[in-house]
Amino acid sequence: GENVEQHPSTLSVQEGDSAVIKCTYSDSASNYFPWYKQELGKGPQLIIDIRSNVGEKKDQRIAVTLNKTAKHFSLHITETQPEDSAVYFCAASIWDNDMRFGAGTRLTVKP
Amino acid sequence: KAGVTQTPRYLIKTRGQQVTLSCSPISGHRSVSWYQQTPGQGLQFLFEYFSETQRNKGNFPGRFSGRQFSNSRSEMNVSTLELGDSALYLCASSWDRGRTGELFFGEGSRLTVL
Numbered sequence: 001g002e003n004v005e006q007h008p009s010t011l012s013v014q015e016g017d018s019a020v021i022k023c024t025y026s027d028s029a030s031n032y033f034p035w036y037k038q039e040l041g042k043g044p045q046l047i048i049d050i051r052s053n054v055g056e057k058k059d060q061r062i063a064v065t066l067n068k069t070a071k072h073f074s075l076h077i078t079e080t081q082p083e084d085s086a087v088y089f090c091a092a093s094i095w096d097n098d099m100r101f102g103a104g105t106r107l108t109v110k111p
Numbered sequence: 112k113a114g115v116t117q118t119p120r121y122l123i124k125t126r127g128q129q130v131t132l133s134c135s136p137i138s139g140h141r142s143v144s145w146y147q148q149t150p151g152q153g154l155q156f157l158f159e160y161f162s163e164t165q166r167n168k169g170n171f172p173g174r175f176s177g178r179q180f181s182n183s184r185s186e187m188n189v190s191t192l193e194l195g196d197s198a199l200y201l202c203a204s205s206w207d208r209g210r211t212g213e214l215f216f217g218e219g220s221r222l223t224v225l
């Protein structure tokens with residue numbers, strides 16, 4: 001089955017800096033790559049996603065890039081703010097098959 | 112629109128006992144997935160139900176089981192609890208992942224096994 005690896009496990013940045021989280025996946029048939037944000041005491045929430053027919057997608061301060069050949073995708077957060085502090089999960093899935101998640105990255109934005 | 116509701120939110124059990132967790136999906140959603148979240152392991156997929164049928168299953172022992180009712184509500188059961196089953200169990204619903212992909216998560220049921 002699909003295996004998703006995520007790095008780094010923890011990331012600390014100064015407010016206003018950029019943050020980058022990277023993930024790799026194993027199954028070349030995967031075609032959907034979402035990113036979820038989990039705040040303390042809450043369930044994960046989708047923040048951005050990308051499909052295999054797109055190389056990059058941007059939504060305000062966040063962007064995701066996908067390299068199908070290398071089987072890796074990344075989340076980029078620019079101009080980080082303290083409210084960006086949370087645990088971020090990447091995931092990969094094939095059509096309507098189950099979604100497999102990475103181990104998560106704890107992002108801390110220091111004011 | 113009400114979100115995904117999970118009950119109970121917290122529970123404590125002892126080894127050998129069994130537990131049943133409940134999940135009410137967003138109205139109209141037919142797919143319910145269950146995940147186990149532990150520190151360092153991220154979200155581990157347990158199983159997914161769609162229209163009362165188990166559609167996918169993760170690599171968990173047979174002690175973990177689930178079901179879905181005709182109103183899309185779902186339950187998961189863990190029998191003969193072990194210390195390692197202590198975790199946050201998350202339920203997620205979606206209308207039809209084949210189209211939109213997005214999962215809507217509840218806040219989870221935190222299980223502690225003593």
